[in-house]
Amino acid sequence: MTTAIGVVMTEHIVAGRLTGSLGQQKLEGEILRYPSDPLESEALIGLPAGELYEVLASEIAPLAAAANEPVSAIGVAVPGIVRNGVVEDSPNLQQIKGVRMAEALGEVLVSKGIKASVHVLNDADAVAAGLVGTGGHLDRLIRVWTLGNGIGYGRWPQSDGVWEGGHTVVTLDPKERYCGCGGTGHLEGIMGNRAMRLRFLDLEPEEIFTLAKQGDARCREFVDLWHRALAAATASMIHLGGPGKFYYTGLNIRFLELPILRSFLEPMVRMSPLLSYSLEVLPPDDSISILGAGVAALRAQSW
Numbered sequence: 001m002t003t004a005i006g007v008v009m010t011e012h013i014v015a016g017r018l019t020g021s022l023g024q025q026k027l028e029g030e031i032l033r034y035p036s037d038p039l040e041s042e043a044l045i046g047l048p049a050g051e052l053y054e055v056l057a058s059e060i061a062p063l064a065a066a067a068n069e070p071v072s073a074i075g076v077a078v079p080g081i082v083r084n085g086v087v088e089d090s091p092n093l094q095q096i097k098g099v100r101m102a103e104a105l106g107e108v109l110v111s112k113g114i115k116a117s118v119h120v121l122n123d124a125d126a127v128a129a130g131l132v133g134t135g136g137h138l139d140r141l142i143r144v145w146t147l148g149n150g151i152g153y154g155r156w157p158q159s160d161g162v163w164e165g166g167h168t169v170v171t172l173d174p175k176e177r178y179c180g181c182g183g184t185g186h187l188e189g190i191m192g193n194r195a196m197r198l199r200f201l202d203l204e205p206e207e208i209f210t211l212a213k214q215g216d217a218r219c220r221e222f223v224d225l226w227h228r229a230l231a232a233a234t235a236s237m238i239h240l241g242g243p244g245k246f247y248y249t250g251l252n253i254r255f256l257e258l259p260i261l262r263s264f265l266e267p268m269v270r271m272s273p274l275l276s277y278s279l280e281v282l283p284p285d286d287s288i289s290i291l292g293a294g295v296a297a298l299r300a301q302s303w
Helices: 049-066 101-111 123-136 191-200 203-212 217-241 251-255 260-270 286-300
Strands: 004-009 013-019 027-035 073-078 081-083 086-089 119-124 140-145 151-156 245-249 278-281
Touching: 004 049, 004 123, 013 049, 013 286, 027 049, 027 286, 049 101, 049 191, 073 123, 073 286, 081 217, 086 101, 101 123, 101 151, 119 123, 119 286, 123 140, 123 151, 123 245, 123 286, 140 251, 140 286, 151 217, 191 203, 203 217, 203 251, 217 245, 217 260, 260 278
Parallel strands: 004 073, 073 119, 140 245, 245 278
Antiparallel strands: 004 013, 013 027, 081 086, 140 151
């Protein structure tokens, strides 16, 4: 039996403890959450990096204390480009850009008596790892789009590369400059919460989609653009990586309408060997990404 802890930091922080042999892990006990209010989606944005480490440690400590054996690994999933324990960039949590998170968090944990290897990975990759982990199929290709404050693209098995699918270029319109990274024409510049607020100014994302259903022409046009952009990014991944199953999940999955997405995707993918793709919506489930973070941390020990 192996014990690991999975932590996911996106719009909020959630953490849980995993037990079981590799490939057969399951969550045990309660899932901890910060902040406790599930409707709070921006509590972490202005929190300094040092305070984030303390919050992460405060979520990890009780889970480690409740374990029946020493914790072998701690997986921490965060948005952005993550390589070798360093968050190279994170447009939606800018205070962690450039930090050696695995090292810094490890030091805080050691000061609290917790000695375990810390593995940091992209949050969308954690969802993909969690999906294969629930079925024990760690050799299966999984691709996931996470829709929230930012747009994430995850895959399992993990491989070298940046894989920042949210910054896929989906339009050549030079006016499309709403992405938090500053880039032009990006998927996140259309679908991300920040981008939607900048585009409309007078409406929240929820209001945009509600008004679209009520017949508002401006909002209806944008909702089509929102789905078309996601279709374009998915089509690009099919052409680069081949067909297969794509999952869609995250805070803003409530806005996604699969029939509309399919109607835009079908004309974009026409070569017969690539047509065996499928699309599936997953309701947001913190347990999947927590499991994936822990599984990835354990796997990283053998890489």
